[in-house]
Structures are given as C-alpha cells and as structure tokens.
Amino acid sequence: MSVVRRLAATSTVLLPEHKPPGSRGVILEAALRLFAERGYVGASVREIAEASGVKPATLYAHYPSKEHLLAELCRVGHEEHRRSVRAALLNSGTDPRDQVIAYVRAHVGMHTAFPMLAVVANGELHALSAELGAATFELRRQSEQVLADIVQRGVDRGVFDVPHVWLAVTAIGGMGLRVAYWYTPEYELDAEQVADVYAEYALRILGAAPLNLRRETRGDSS
Amino acid sequence: MSVVRRLAATSTVLLPEHKPPGSRGVILEAALRLFAERGYVGASVREIAEASGVKPATLYAHYPSKEHLLAELCRVGHEEHRRSVRAALLNSGTDPRDQVIAYVRAHVGMHTAFPMLAVVANGELHALSAELGAATFELRRQSEQVLADIVQRGVDRGVFDVPHVWLAVTAIGGMGLRVAYWYTPEYELDAEQVADVYAEYALRILGAAPLNLRRETRGDSS
DNA sequence: ATGTCAAACGAACGTTCGTTAGTAATCTGC
DNA sequence: GCAGATTACTAACGAACGTTCGTTTGACAT
Numbered sequence A, B: 001m002s003v004v005r006r007l008a009a010t011s012t013v014l015l016p017e018h019k020p021p022g023s024r025g026v027i028l029e030a031a032l033r034l035f036a037e038r039g040y041v042g043a044s045v046r047e048i049a050e051a052s053g054v055k056p057a058t059l060y061a062h063y064p065s066k067e068h069l070l071a072e073l074c075r076v077g078h079e080e081h082r083r084s085v086r087a088a089l090l091n092s093g094t095d096p097r098d099q100v101i102a103y104v105r106a107h108v109g110m111h112t113a114f115p116m117l118a119v120v121a122n123g124e125l126h127a128l129s130a131e132l133g134a135a136t137f138e139l140r141r142q143s144e145q146v147l148a149d150i151v152q153r154g155v156d157r158g159v160f161d162v163p164h165v166w167l168a169v170t171a172i173g174g175m176g177l178r179v180a181y182w183y184t185p186e187y188e189l190d191a192e193q194v195a196d197v198y199a200e201y202a203l204r205i206l207g208a209a210p211l212n213l214r215r216e217t218r219g220d221s222s
Numbered sequence C: 001a002t003g004t005c006a007a008a009c010g011a012a013c014g015t016t017c018g019t020t021a022g023t024a025a026t027c028t029g030c
Numbered sequence D: 001g002c003a004g005a006t007t008a009c010t011a012a013c014g015a016a017c018g019t020t021c022g023t024t025t026g027a028c029a030t
Helices: A022-038 A045-051 A058-061 A066-090 A094-113 A115-121 A130-157 A164-183 A190-207 B022-038 B043-052 B055-060 B068-089 B098-115 B113-123 B130-157 B165-182 B189-207
Strands: none
Touching: A022 A045, A022 A130, A045 A058, A045 A066, A066 A094, A066 A115, A066 A130, A094 A130, A094 A164, A094 A190, A094 B043, A115 A164, A115 B055, A115 B068, A115 B189, A130 A164, A164 A190, A164 B165, A164 B189, A190 B165, A190 B189, B022 B043, B022 B055, B022 B068, B022 B113, B043 B055, B043 B068, B068 B098, B068 B130, B098 B113, B098 B130, B098 B165, B098 B189, B113 B165, B130 B165, B165 B189
16 A cells, blocks of 8 residues: 555545436546546556446446546536636626636635546546547636736736746646645635635735735734 | 647756666666656556666566666655755755745756656655655655745744745645646746746745845846 | 347456566676 | 676566457336
8 A cells, every 4th residue: 555645635526517327427436536546547447347336348338438537537627627717707806816816716626625526637637648638628728828817917907016927827826736635624724714825825926916805814814 | 649748848857866877777767757758557667668778577687676666766856855955955044035945946946957757756656655655755744844844933933924834835835846747948937037936936925024135036037 | 928228247358567487698807 | 718797688477457249137118
C-alpha cells in the first residue's frame, strides 16, 4: 500500500444529475473513484467492474471502451465547472472584483464538492485521444479565458493592479486546482470558508482596490 | 495521440549532479521523461529501455525494479527542492518577507528548471509503496513546514496579515506546483521573471506590510 | 405457452506487462 | 594476453491487460 493517497477525499463522488440511471451510473461512479485514486492507466476494467458489482463483459454493454468512460467523466467535470462558474457570474455584479470573488468561490467550491471529478477531469485529460478529448479541452480553455477576461477588464478599469495578467490567472487557477487534492469534509474549515479565503487571496494577488462593502470582511474567517 | 500534453516542457530533464554515470544515468533520465509524459503506470519498462538504447533485461542490472526508478526520481526531486530552498534562505535576511521571497523564488525556480522532475516527484509519489516512499514523503512534509514556519513568524511579528496561515501555505505552494505543467523556456517571460512575479503574488496573499527597499519593484515586470 | 428484448454472464482472445535465467561480449588490472 | 568482473544480450516466464464472442437469464407482451 502507498504511503500517501493521491487525494484526500473519499466520498460524494458524483452528483445525481451527472449519474445515469441503472448500471450505467454505478459503473461511471466506480470508474470515477478508481480513476481518481489510481489514475486512468492504473485502474483496470476488471477493478471497475468488480466495484460496480458487475462482470467485465457487462461494462462493454454500457460503454464502448474504457477510454469512453474517462471521456464522459472529463466532460461531466468540465461542464459542471462551467455551469457553476456561469451561475455564479450571473448572480454577481458588473464590478470585476465581485466577478473575481464569484469565479473563485465557484472554482474552489467545485473542487471541494467534487474533488474526485476535478482530479480526474483535470489530471487525466491528457490520457484521452485527440478525438475524445478535443471537446473537453476546449471547455477548459474557455474556463481559463473567462477568468482572464475578468482580470483584464479589472486592469483596464483601474481596480486591479497586477504585474502580469496571465500569470495572475495561472496563480489563481492553480491554487484552486490543488484544493481538490487535500480538501476533505473533515478539514478544520468547511468548504464555504475555504472558498471565501481563497477568493480573498485572489483579490490580493490582483492588487484589488478596496471595495467599500467588502474590506471589513477580510480578517473575520481566521 | 493525445490532444493535450501532460506538461509543456520537453528538455533539460536532469542535472548532471543528479545523474549517475554511464547507463544508470541514461536509464534514469529516460525513466524521468517517460514517467513525466505518460505517468508511472503508463510508462513501460520496455519503453524506458528502448529510450535508453538498452534491452529491458539490462535495466535490471542497474535498478532492482521499476518502482526503484521512481523512488530514486522522487528522492532526487525532493532533495533538489530542499537544497534549493535552503540555499535561498541562507542568502536571505531574517525578515519573513525576505524569506518568503527567497522561498517562492526557489520553489518556482525549481519547477521551471526541472519541470519533469517536479511533476514526477510530486504527481507520482502516491504510486510508491510505503517502504520506498516514506523517506521522500517526509521530505515533502518538511518543505511545506518550512514555509508554514516562515508565514507564522511573519504573522507573529505583525508583518503579515492573513486570514488563515495554512490556507496561505497551500495557496502559495499550489500555485508554484502548477508552474511545472505549463512553463517552457519558450514562454514569453523567462524563469527568473516568473519567479519574481509569483514571489510578489505570495507577498500579496500574505498581506505583507510594505518593505521600504522593495515596494517600488512591484510593477516593473509586466 | 411462446416470442421478444435488454441485461448480464462465463470463457476466452491476442497483447503487453514487470521480471528473470542463462549466456555472450566488453572492459580492467596484472 | 589472460583472469575476473562488469555489462548487455536473447529468450522466455506467469500474470494482467482491454476487449469480444456466444449464450443465458428474467421480465413482459402476445
């Protein structure tokens, strides 16, 4: 057995709305857990089948190949990310600072709520062939671009002061990505608090000008 | 072929001082490249041997198993990280702000100079058995603790103002980790500039009080 | 009872995996 | 130029891989 797990989370694997009914859903969820824990190559079809309470042959009655399982998970993961970010931005104002808060809270929230989905969708995307991965890859590019556009608008409006826009995007995105690997519901802070703190860090990275209604919330979550 | 590479870098794989002489070194370097590009499970002994210009059986005259190859790479990676951070801290002052700059510059510098080593040492560590991975895992824990201690000292001295110490450590560490995946020498900024910008972002995350000699360097690298 | 159909099955396919035994080639020190 | 050690080789091992084949099962409609 390994000395260190690939990710800390162990439960809440797949949302009901992402999970197909019947065996399809059971198999997909088992694949998600095993891909997250052992990686795509390290998880065998036989293990996935056994974890689903099904024989390996049955798996191929529901999915044409192991790779299609991964493709489905990557697609679901990135679509949930986009859905979550879009909903958050629709509920935020036009101020780039509010939008950054909304984006980072949604971004981090996705990685705390569905850590396995996030780990697989981001960390195993490279295992997909060009044909099966192209659509998902485009989704990821768009999500990055959304944040980049927000940051750029903030710089143009003078509310952000940042040495380098794209490096700020990679920094903010990167620190959020890592959350999926260490967060568990047993952590001393709940997901909401982690998201709030990371949103504050993002604003600090961006050198955000103080927002009258927000600044006093800075130190209240330690 | 995949639509997206696992990491962007393709060269400068292993430092001479990390590379054993003769075939041992050639094999280790080939293993590093293949582990970084395809993952530990995804890279086969036959591929590593072929990339080394050697037959599979020869590999076992130099390393007792495939896992020992990974263990060696994880160890080298984390020891280079510790060496780099230690050297940087010895050349920095006692002010926690200087120490954070030193740490982040070394941290990011390691991930730009040896992206493959960083990707393997961090991203494949979980594939090691408890026996082979314990020492390296302890190295990683110590490196994290070094940063945590610096941040805590800064908070105690009143030069940092941060909502949550450990979340700041994960954020700073996480954004640096991700650099190994996207940085290439062809990037618009060189490694030094990336490290400088990330060091600035780290200070911002920590809400660092202005340092007289430093503050005017904030916007000069965009 | 009989026919239909989706779902699951046992068994096996050819391939690749990490690894090893035994042997030939090459270098080192005298 | 020979002995001993090192290095690399050919060939093969058992196990596991993703996948497919032909069949059986169980529920429901005729």
